[in-house]
Amino acid sequence: MIERGGQIRYAMDGASEVYPGLWVGSRPEGVDFTALGFDLVVLCESENDFAPECPPEMSPRQFLRCPLEDREPTASEVTMVDAVADLVAEELAADRRQRVLIVCYGGLNRSGLIAARALTILGQSPEEAIAAVRAARAGSGYADAFGGALNNVRFEGYLRGEWRPAAEAGLPPPPPIAGDQPPPARLEQGLSDERLAAIVAECLPHSDMEEEGLLSAARAFALAHNLAPGGLSLEIGTRCGGSALAFLCVLDALYGGAPPMLFTVDPYGAKPYYGLSSEEGDRSPYGDQSYVAAKLALHPFAHHAHWYCRGTDFLEGMGGRPYWHAGRQTRIDGFTFVLLDGDHDHVTLGEELRLVMPRLHRKGIVLVDNVDCDPETGRVLAQWKHVVLPAPKGEGKAGRRQALVMRS
Numbered sequence: 001m002i003e004r005g006g007q008i009r010y011a012m013d014g015a016s017e018v019y020p021g022l023w024v025g026s027r028p029e030g031v032d033f034t035a036l037g038f039d040l041v042v043l044c045e046s047e048n049d050f051a052p053e054c055p056p057e058m059s060p061r062q063f064l065r066c067p068l069e070d071r072e073p074t075a076s077e078v079t080m081v082d083a084v085a086d087l088v089a090e091e092l093a094a095d096r097r098q099r100v101l102i103v104c105y106g107g108l109n110r111s112g113l114i115a116a117r118a119l120t121i122l123g124q125s126p127e128e129a130i131a132a133v134r135a136a137r138a139g140s141g142y143a144d145a146f147g148g149a150l151n152n153v154r155f156e157g158y159l160r161g162e163w164r165p166a167a168e169a170g171l172p173p174p175p176p177i178a179g180d181q182p183p184p185a186r187l188e189q190g191l192s193d194e195r196l197a198a199i200v201a202e203c204l205p206h207s208d209m210e211e212e213g214l215l216s217a218a219r220a221f222a223l224a225h226n227l228a229p230g231g232l233s234l235e236i237g238t239r240c241g242g243s244a245l246a247f248l249c250v251l252d253a254l255y256g257g258a259p260p261m262l263f264t265v266d267p268y269g270a271k272p273y274y275g276l277s278s279e280e281g282d283r284s285p286y287g288d289q290s291y292v293a294a295k296l297a298l299h300p301f302a303h304h305a306h307w308y309c310r311g312t313d314f315l316e317g318m319g320g321r322p323y324w325h326a327g328r329q330t331r332i333d334g335f336t337f338v339l340l341d342g343d344h345d346h347v348t349l350g351e352e353l354r355l356v357m358p359r360l361h362r363k364g365i366v367l368v369d370n371v372d373c374d375p376e377t378g379r380v381l382a383q384w385k386h387v388v389l390p391a392p393k394g395e396g397k398a399g400r401r402q403a404l405v406m407r408s
Contacts, residue, residue, distance in 0.1 A: 011090040015107065016136040019097050019122075021092050024115045024133060024149075026107035026142055026347055039098035040091050040390065042084060044110040045144045050061045065388050068110040072154045074101050075165040076385040079406040080225075085117035086223065090193070092122065106142035108149040116150065116159050126160045129286055152207055191222050197247045206297045207242020213369075213400050216389060218246050219341065220404060224337035225254055227363035231336030236268040236311035236352065237369075241294030243339065258326050264298070265307045265314045266342065267289075311342050315355035334359045341369040346376035353384060357407060381405070 015025025024040075026193065027045055046067035064083045068077055091098040104110035112133040119129035130150055136150040150156055157163030200215045207214050221233070233251070235244050244264050251259035268291040298304050303325065307314050321332045338356050340349060356366055371377050371388060381388070386405045 011311065014091040014140065015101060015103070016140060018115050018132050018136040019119055019235050020091065021097060022088070022115060022118065023099070023101045024137060025101060026113045026140070027105045037099055038101045040064060040088070040100045042066055042102040042111070042114060043293070044102065044104040044114060046396065048351060056337070064390060066114065068104070068113070070104075070109045070152055073158070073165055074385075078165050079156065080228075080404075081114055081117055081138055081386050083223065083365070083404055083406060085114050085121055087389075088114065088118040089121040092118065097190070105140045107137060107140060108142055109152040109155055112137065112149045113152075113155045113159070115321075120159065130156060130159060163287075191250065193219075195248070196222060199246055199253070203242050203246040203249065205242075206240050206245050206293070208239055209243060210400065213241060213402070214246060216402055217243055217369070218250055218368060220365055220402075221247050221337050222250055222254065224363075224365040225251070227365070228336040228361040230260055231334065231364065232260055232332065233262040233337040233360045234356075235264045235339040235341065236263065236266070236314075237340070237342030238294050238306070239290050241297040244294070244340070245297050247337075248298065248304055251303060252301075259303045261272055261303050261305060261315075261325050261334070262301075263305055263307060263332075264294070265309060266294075267308060267310050289325050292311075309342050311340070312348070312351050312355060315352065315359070318359075334361050334364075336361050336364045336365075338366045339369065340366060344370045344373040344377070346374045346380045349374075349377060350380040350383075353380065353405065357384065357405070360407045362407065364407055368403040368405060369400070371403045373399050 012027070015023045017025050040063075041066045044066050046069050064084065064087070066080060068081070073081070088100050089103070090096070102111040102115050106298050116126070116129040116133050119132060120126055124132070136148045150159075154163055158165075196218045196389065197215060197313045200218055201392045204211055204214060209217065224233075225231075234246060235247065238244055241264070244262060247262055249364060251262065268288065298306070305323065318332050322329050323332060324330075335356070338360065339350050340356070342348065342352075353366070360366065368377075368381070368386075381403055385407075386403050388401060391401050
């Protein structure tokens with residue numbers, strides 16, 4: 001492997017630097033990218049059905065799986081591209097200056113799509129972003145063989161804003177957001193990472209997540225409300241209320257005086273917790289003490305309500321259920337954001353996803369915590385368009401990776 005003049009050569013082809021710190025390349029064969037110092041690797045090809053964990057022939061410090069096919073993308077694939085590109089742009093921001101590699105089979109279309117989308121998020125025009133990817137990959141072996149980068153006309157049309165995917169098949173139309181009011185200006189501007197970090201630091205003593213894991217959840221929550229503003233949020237698995245507290249503070253910061261509701265769901269009771277070690281489970285019964293701690297943390301927020309039941313029971317009976325908020329009665333119509341952090345066995349997760357996805361607003365996000373607890377979780381997630389996020393840096397507990405499951 002040789003890095004020279006914006007090119008890295010490995011196997012038959014290699015990778016090219018599209019933007020300072022952003023590299024696009026072909027599928028690596030037997031290459032250890034830790035030797036090249038990448039902070040994030042995004043694998044876009046769908047031909048090889050990898051498990052959520054990093055493939056054995058790769059060992060980057062961070063690994064993100066975003067399976068795409070080189071054809072007309074579906075609505076959920078476009079949403080996934082947007083979310084991954086946003087994460088890539090965040091890594092490339094001036095205050096982080098990380099090295100990111102995006103790869104697919106030939107390093108032309110799928111990896112080029114995410115790279116170009118990230119560049120538009122960073123402020124380039126679609127024409128500039130497309131030209132940068134094409135110029136960087138012009139000298140690669142695959143580009144010569146297949147007609148250059150970003151030769152998929154649908155990908156190019158999407159980047160230019162000239163094409164949008166048809167509605168997703170297999171799910172009913174996403175529910176409308178009640179009221180459908182224009183978002184406040186502060187919501188359109190979003191929250192800075194510094195503001196999110198400050199919120200997380202304040203809420204961390206109430207959470208069983210490590211700081212980076214809670215910050216990752218807060219970022220996903222803020223992103224969901226930027227993409228699908230005004231909808232309800234749901235957290236299944238509340239324990240002491242740390243993540244719910246962070247979400248409520250983010251809602252206050254985004255919406256101001258009348259934020260939408262956050263519902264939390266947990267039956268509590270001294271029951272085994274699927275996701276802790278047996279020793280930790282013995283020491284930490286998931287019962288009344290946790291419920292009291294959550295009530296003390298969350299009681300100041302009028303836009304919060306707790307449901308004392310199992311997540312699947314709530315989801316099966318919630319459709320159209322009335323509730324009062326901001327002086328008027330409305331009905332539960334669907335969700336902008338859902339955190340699934342209750343029992344982490346694959347059977348329960350599969351049932352929760354089956355019930356949640358039809359109720360997710362267009363561009364809404366489901367965040368699944370602790371995806372490595374059950375070895376069968378990858379098979380459940382594979383049924384949905386999803387992105388497994390890199391393990392948070394400094395995460396002290398095994399198996400705290402998260403997955404974003406999205407719907408357009």
